[in-house]
Amino acid sequence: MARDNKRPLPQGERFFTPGASGLRKAVEQRSAVPMAYLFSQVPRWVAPAVLVVLLLIGFAVANPLGGLAALVVLAFVGWLAYLSWPSLGAGGKLLRVAMLAFLALLVATRFGAF
Known part of the structure; x- marks a missing residue:
């Protein structure tokens, strides 16, 4: 049964980076369906809640x-960072x-690299 309370997709001028080459174009195209699903089908609170729980587990379990x-949090945040990179200013990129x-340091310490 379809949900009646679907959120509309975010408005914007374009979804893909204009003039993107090779890897960026492929990643953006492969990411379109999961991003559309996250924005329109999943309740807004689910992704942040899951990430917070996973990050708390990462902190608590040594x-x-x-x-x-x-590592799951690192992968998700890295994916979003990669997709948003062309539209960011210097401060956003630094953050x-x-x-x-x-996150990489946290993962490394949990796997015993340090």
Whole structure:
């Protein structure tokens, strides 16, 4: 049964980066369906709630299981950072790099690299 309370897709001038080459174009095209699903089918609170729970597990569990939970967060945040990169200013790029570095360090400590 279809849901009656679907959210409309976000408005914007374009979904894909104009003039994108090779890898960026392929990633954007492969990401279109999951992004549309996240924006229109999944309740808004689900993705942030799942990410918070996984990050809390990453902090609380000091073994590879915690690293695996943090790795999922790192992958999701990295995916979103990659997709949003062309539209960001210097401050936004710096913030995303810092977040990814923090998450990578968390994952590395949980897997015993440090």
